[in-house]
Amino acid sequence: MNKAELTCFEPGCRARYAITEIIYNCTKCGGLLEVTYTESIRDAAQWKRTWRERRCDNSPAEQSGVWRYREMIPFLDDPRHIVTLREGNTPLLDAKTASAYGGLARLTFKHQGFNPSGSFKDNGMTCGVAQAKRLGMHRVACVSTGNTSASMAAYASAAGLKPIIFIPHGNISYGKLAQALEYGALTLQVEANFDQILKLVRTLSEQLGIYLLNSINPFRIEGQKTIIIEMMDQRDWNPPEWIVLPGGNLGNVSAFGKALRELHAQGFIPRLPRLAVIQAEKSAPFYEYMRAAGRQPFRAIEKPETLATAIKIGDPVSWPKAQHEINTTNGVVEQVTEQEIADAKARIGLAGIGCEPASAATLAGIRKLTAAGTMSRDADVIAVLTGNLLKDPDYIYGYHTGTLKAPDGRSIESTFGNKPVVVPNDTARIAAILRN
Numbered sequence: 001m002n003k004a005e006l007t008c009f010e011p012g013c014r015a016r017y018a019i020t021e022i023i024y025n026c027t028k029c030g031g032l033l034e035v036t037y038t039e040s041i042r043d044a045a046q047w048k049r050t051w052r053e054r055r056c057d058n059s060p061a062e063q064s065g066v067w068r069y070r071e072m073i074p075f076l077d078d079p080r081h082i083v084t085l086r087e088g089n090t091p092l093l094d095a096k097t098a099s100a101y102g103g104l105a106r107l108t109f110k111h112q113g114f115n116p117s118g119s120f121k122d123n124g125m126t127c128g129v130a131q132a133k134r135l136g137m138h139r140v141a142c143v144s145t146g147n148t149s150a151s152m153a154a155y156a157s158a159a160g161l162k163p164i165i166f167i168p169h170g171n172i173s174y175g176k177l178a179q180a181l182e183y184g185a186l187t188l189q190v191e192a193n194f195d196q197i198l199k200l201v202r203t204l205s206e207q208l209g210i211y212l213l214n215s216i217n218p219f220r221i222e223g224q225k226t227i228i229i230e231m232m233d234q235r236d237w238n239p240p241e242w243i244v245l246p247g248g249n250l251g252n253v254s255a256f257g258k259a260l261r262e263l264h265a266q267g268f269i270p271r272l273p274r275l276a277v278i279q280a281e282k283s284a285p286f287y288e289y290m291r292a293a294g295r296q297p298f299r300a301i302e303k304p305e306t307l308a309t310a311i312k313i314g315d316p317v318s319w320p321k322a323q324h325e326i327n328t329t330n331g332v333v334e335q336v337t338e339q340e341i342a343d344a345k346a347r348i349g350l351a352g353i354g355c356e357p358a359s360a361a362t363l364a365g366i367r368k369l370t371a372a373g374t375m376s377r378d379a380d381v382i383a384v385l386t387g388n389l390l391k392d393p394d395y396i397y398g399y400h401t402g403t404l405k406a407p408d409g410r411s412i413e414s415t416f417g418n419k420p421v422v423v424p425n426d427t428a429r430i431a432a433i434l435r436n
């Protein structure tokens with residue numbers, strides 16, 4: 001029988017724990033944990049067919065773009081613990097104008113903003129909450145730059161669990177905060193940054209027996225693997241050359257790399273795409289670390305800054321996993337400025353697609369990587385848009401009206417601005433404007 005276990009990610013340790021242990025780090029060496037399975041899938045061709053067939057099935061689990069692929073995440077022993085809001089099922093979208101801006105002949109977006117709570121976090125949260133139910137937990141907690149909390153609030157409430165969220169006061173967008181309130185989360189705004197609050201929440205969770213649902217939770221990572229599995233399914237198992245994503249706490253790149261390795265090892269895809277992680281310039285500790293190519297220890301950034309608040313993280317917990325996945329896929333890490341993110345975001349909007357600021361770091365990064373020759377003009381590239389356009393309307397209004405200011409106080413140029421025009425209630429004068 002296939003057995004799921006928690007295994008220490010550190011190559012020198014690899015200590016194993018029962019899948020039902022409530023731990024978030026290896027108790028022997030402190031390393032990160034991952035979910036491992038004693039058996040792998042044998043008949044890839046058969047599963048590809050089955051997963052396709054399930055798309056026509058009306059039962060909740062089959063309609064989920066996560067649980068439909070449950071053979072790739074077989075950690076649950078009882079399907080009754082599944083709570084689904086029909087997450088996943090996000091589209092691949094071609095964007096001609098955005099590809100030209102990125103210096104590519106062709107570019108495809110996988111838009112995770114189409115998820116029920118508007119971000120990729122839903123793919124992982126459905127799994128994290130299922131595990132919480134299986135463990136008999138009543139309360140779940142996370143610190144968040146906004147999307148994790150919105151997602152956790154939704155799934156916990158849907159599951160009948162109590163969500164408790166911790167957010168850095170004044171540093172998350174209203175769209176995300178509003179979601180948490182509406183979904184019924186006890187919302188604590190702490191006067192500290194994400195990294196400081198994570199330490200606090202870990203201590204409180206342990207003391208009070210609350211289940212922690214940050215991306216250090218390996219079940220979240222299992223769920224986020226399905227972003228890649230679904231992507232490959234949508235591409236008829238033909239992997240692109242590059243997959244580009246923004247990096248914050250580095251959970252998503254860890255999930256993507258694990259999914260790619262597992263799909264490759266089990267014969268679902270013929271080769272590994274290269275992963276490109278893009279960080280915001282003043283919140284880019286992983287970029288700095290990888291640039292030094294292991295010659296320096298990992299250094300956290302004490303006061304990370306960026307208007308892309310989703311990725312405003314200075315001490316990402318999953319960096320050892322992220323490093324492994326970048327190395328395994330011959331990947332790269334790049335950083336982009338506030339102006340580059342803002343302009344790329346407007347270009348994604350002009351393609352009729354739109355996304356939140358952190359997601360736009362992908363296109364800004366692609367533009368840099370093609371200019372440097374790292375990514376070739378005719379490369380087959382998929383960029384993952386991690387969050388919905390409506391998550392952060394203040395940013396959008398600021399950009400288009402020329403009032404957006406970077407954290408250092410400098411104005412962001414409204415390069416592709418589209419200012420609303422105030423007009424009098426006067427047909428003749430409005431007609432004059434429209435004739436121009």
Ligand code: F0G
Nearest residue numbers: 144145147148248249250251252386387
């Ligand atoms: N994009 C968006 C829209 C995000 O919300 C996040 C992370 C990321 C990218 C980065 O992903 O952390 O896996 O590297 N948001 C977290 C949150 C931290 O609390 O919502 P990562």
